[in-house]
Amino acid sequence: MDLIVAKNRTDLVKARGEGSVALVPTMGALHEGHRSLIREARVRADHVVVSIFVNPLQFSPNEDFSRYPRTFDADLEACRAEGVDVVFAPSADDMYPAGRQVSVQSGEMGTIVEGAVRPGHFDGVLTVVLKLFNLVQPDVAVFGQKDAQQLAMIRRMVADLDLPIDIVGAPTVREPDGLALSSRNRYLSADERQVALTLSRALRAGAAEAVALPEGAAESVPARIRAAALAVLEGAAPRLALDYLVLVDPATFAEVSESYRGEAVLAVAAKVGTTRLIDNAVLSLDPA
Structure with missing residues (x-):
């Protein structure tokens, strides 16, 4: 089956098939590290959904939201090569409709280490991840160990909110010289x-x-x-x-x-x- 690209919630519902689902949330600009997550997802479920969404909530005003790389066509080719079933690529308006008031608060763990340097970052991360979980309804979600605090925060959210999702942490992928892929x-x-x-x-x-x-x-x-x-x-x-x-x-x-x-x-x-x-x-x- 060819890759399905769902650009909004309605398209995503139409694309939903039978069987188990593994979700790989990304902000696009896919590299070999992302592809390793997709391969991990492939062995854990019948269907793989990759989300591509540059989440404005996790960028502070002095960070690089506008500069963040956007390579959608190349990302789709990478997903096709890895046998992804559905790419969910919503707009910001679709993810965050006007009048939105409720967000996830990351708690004390969201204010230390990376959270101390980037105040509010993990509130934005957990809000978008919870929304993706609710929209995609995966059985499994795969995240990279390179974002270790993010992985810990998502596991904490899943435990605290009783979400029926298995969170998998995949090893960091590096260049031959040791530089972590980013x-x-x-x-x-x-x-x-x-x-x-x-x-x-x-x-x-x-x-x-x-x-x-x-x-x-x-x-x-x-x-x-x-x-x-x-x-x-x-x-x-x-x-x-x-x-x-x-x-x-x-x-x-x-x-x-x-x-x-x-x-x-x-x-x-x-x-x-x-x-x-x-x-x-x-x-x-x-x-x-």
């Missing part, structure tokens, strides 16, 4: 791209410290992880402007204590030139 990478000059590689190098340096310390060691594992990653990032200053480097609990995004043991996320955000990038690594802090 729609914003296209804005990096050749020199800036070399600076951007500092993010993945810092994460690898931190991961190398994610081992139990010898008995009697003065410095904790979390402290060693942060120090190793920060040393790499500081070496790229001032060309890399750091927003944050944190080691957090993957479920709450609260900073881990020095005695913490278990899975943790080492997350970083920085600006290179005019391009803001995020990245993270999932680490296991084993007990001594």
Whole structure:
């Protein structure tokens, strides 16, 4: 069956078929990372729906909404190549009709780490994701681990609002040199791209410290992880402007204590030139 492009709610209802549905929400400008999400969705449901919608609610006035890449024709070709059944590409007016008053509030977790740098961002993310869930009615939704706090927030919303949807987190896809794939990478000059590689190098340096310390060691594992990653990032200053480097609990995004043991996320955000990038690594802090 050829790809169906639904431009509004009515088209989406007409396109709905029998069987299970997996949703891959995107803002378009699809790259290999998005395609990996689509492939993950394909093995989890009978039908795959990809949404393409640049959500204005998650951009603050000083962010790059108008600059965000829009490559709709190329996105459709990528979806066809991956066997997507339906692309849902609504307009902003269709998603947010005039007079809208009710939105999702992301709570305390939406105000820390990425939420502290981008106030209101996660309110916008959760509002559009909930609307997509209600419109598409998927059984499964697939998101990338690269947006780790977003993934945690969506899992929290699904749990808190009792949504009957399985949330799947798919691994971050990287270039051969380690740079995490992002729609914003296209804005990096050749020199800036070399600076951007500092993010993945810092994460690898931190991961190398994610081992139990010898008995009697003065410095904790979390402290060693942060120090190793920060040393790499500081070496790229001032060309890399750091927003944050944190080691957090993957479920709450609260900073881990020095005695913490278990899975943790080492997350970083920085600006290179005019391009803001995020990245993270999932680490296991084993007990001594």
